[in-house]
Amino acid sequence: MFKPIVWLLCLAPLAWLVYSLYRDLGVNPVETVTNTTGIWTLRLIMITLAITPLRWITGINQLINYRRLIGLFAFFYGSLHFLTYFYLDHQFDFAAMFEDVRLRPYITAGFTAFVLMIPLALTSTTGWIRRLGGRNWNLLHKLIYITACAAVLHYYWKVSIKLPPTNPRNYGILVAILLGFRIWRHFARKPASKV
């Protein structure tokens, strides 16, 4: 089993941040922490979304064993990203934060992406899968599709001062491919359902 390796890989960005904290986080450390945790949240979301298509393509069904772990790490980095913002921008002031969420589309998108991950993280245990039933659980966990789209929008709207914003655009294309795959599969699979 490769679980220890997945753990190590997922912890590497955090390890880099902690190491940099003692060495050098750059001229704007808050920005470095925010950007690093943010981009790794997005990357890990992309990886969890890629696992199902990869199973279809490669036939390696064991990949599913790592999806929950990587998804939880996405939530972990998302939480760090959110807490950095909530603490350093708003000093844990709920009213100020909600005002920000209400007024600024990129914050609205980011907040949506994060909040929708909370039920997924909470119901990630085997006990919850049993309690909800596989069908309901699967349905609930389709929320990750909305999270992925909202996360890309959040990124795109934040950096669009830099033109052309190639990075967010590429993540947008990636999400489109990963979700498009599922739509295509959904329709393509129907006639072959007797298999």
Added chain:
Amino acid sequence: MLIKKAADLRESDVTPKELFLKRREFIAAAGVTAAAVATTGLGVFGVTAPVEAQNPKAQKLTDLKKSPFSTDEKMNSYRDITTYNNYYEFGLDKADPSKYAHTLRPKPWSVVVEGQCGKPGTYNIEDIMKYAPLEERIYRLRCVEAWSMVIPWIGYPMSELLKRFEPTSRAKFVEFKTLLDPKQMPGLSEPALNWPYTEGLRLDEAMHPLTLVGLGVYGEVMPNQNGAPIRLIVPWKYGFKSIKSIVRIRFVENEPLNSWKQQQSQEYGFYANVNPTVDHPRWSQGSERRLGEFFRRKTLMFNGYGDQVASLYNGMDLRKFY
């Protein structure tokens, strides 16, 4: 690595003694720095590089006049000021200009003066640097992206420069343009903005005593990434107004179209006065992160220079003229 046989080694291949000793010093110094960093722990958030981190090759500027306009706030380090820059002609990342601006050649340099003035022409930077006594002005700089620094600029009042060119009564605005040379500026290959970078001021803004011809920082000539050899500094406006590496000054009757307004006019205007009550469409301008500080601080009207400049905008709706 090439491993030479002993027979191939010559006396000259051995590290010279003084270099070897320097290395020892360096290692010792590195140890001290590491210890200092370790003991400060989270203090890295308030990181300030020592002053000796300046560029040893840069020409020093001395005999600087002190200015009553200087703030006594804690200055940002030389490293903060020279490695965290928005200068898209050298790339879009904050660290790009410090990495790539070495290709800029600030010497020889001349500025073309044209338009509604009595003395149009081409002026050398060496002459321009002598038009008035150099002053140190420690100003706040507030970027439109909601971060800020305190910077010890060197220069002299823009009015001293512009008066020499004898603007006529028809000159109502001044337009400035940055160098346009793809050989010196790798970022020009990206259509990030409509090059060359263009900015403008109303003539009374340009002649205001706070408006500076920027020629240096931290006791030396302007580093390339900060807009060598000559730039504009307007401390009560967002940083993008303070155009870098100026090659053209034009006196005009009508309001010039500045690059960022041309790019996204619903987000960036001509005036661009620092104003905590008028938000950027995508983020708040009510607060800012001063580099080196942990939490955000409140943004001041006109970046704290309201007493000096508010009268320039009497009767104007600053929501409309953002």
